[in-house]
């Protein structure tokens with residue numbers, strides 16, 4: 001567990017009601033001069049005009065604010081009713097879940113959280129091998145599953161047979177990729193691969209429950225790419241866990257050989273309850289406000305703090321990072337070192353790489369690749385340096401060498 005400073009009691013920064021002292025008074029005008037009355041009359045007239053102008057401004061601002069509020073309420077009502085599709089009927093989406101109290105459940109934890117974090121089996125961050133042969137045959141199964149996103153915090157996800165994120169897919173640049181998506185969920189879903197150049201209305205079409213879709217694309221573009229369900233409302237399908245990463249390994253010789261390759265998928269979670277007793281569900285109001293309860297690497301708060309990723313001193317470690325969002329960027333940073341080489345936006349052309357930079361943003365729906373070589377043994381936290389994300393769980397450790405203990409950051 002990272003040291004989570006749970007923002008359970010959220011200060012809304014309410015201002016005490018200070019009565020304002022008037023900033024002008026009748027004083028200051030000489031009163032023993034013969035034209036003092038005329039001057040007073042002029043000043044009074046000017047003040048009167050100013051007050052009138054201010055009154056008009058105030059009225060128009062009230063109308064604007066009122067209209068904006070009405071528009072927001074209409075938008076919220078439209079979302080809650082889901083247009084012609086009632087989200088209240090969907091599994092993992094109760095009607096009450098959209099009421100949106102905006103109560104934060106960040107940092108909620110049972111008393112045995114530490115033991116649960118230790119017992120948790122971390123999502124495998126180590127990049128799998130490339131499938132042999134000319135075609136990478138990728139079979140994906142979508143499923144409604146209850147996942148754990150933090151110690152003791154359960155969430156009714158729409159995700160993959162193995163939870164969220166989906167499996168890491170690793171292919172070679174130029175390889176054909178055959179995707180077969182089977183929908184074992186209760187409602188239509190689809191899968192959109194950012195690495196593909198295909199007609200989305202065909203390849204990424206909705207798949208009915210119990211059915212499958214298959215399509216192929218050639219992985220022409222190297223990098224690390226997001227894949228996700230693209231069925232409406234996309235915000236909800238992504239936030240519910242329907243995302244993953246595909247690494248398209250550049251052709252041999254383009255990059256220096258890495259000793260370790262780790263894949264991290266950053267994402268945020270919006271909960272309608274703390275998820276401790278029964279699984280939490282998606283909260284659309286919080287998702288629209290972009291106020292997550294939890295933010296994670298590979299779907300579980302701080303899992304690589306308890307179970308660090310490892311490297312030997314001097315090894316080249318390559319992080320392939322996707323930010324699944326759905327809405328918040330990840331500002332990738334490793335405490336105690338500098339990123340030797342960064343491939344922003346996962347543009348793998350070495351001529352475009354950055355050298356020796358501290359923090360690189362990975363946009364929602366985008367990727368980034370980061371090489372580090374660390375000589376000194378120690379525990380090096382990797383974080384999104386937008387630090388609310390760390391408090392909400394987007395933190396892990398890279399353990400370099402044979403060192404003991406843990407470190408919170």
Ligand SMILES: [Cu+2]
Nearest residue numbers: 189229231237
């Ligand atoms: Cu979906």
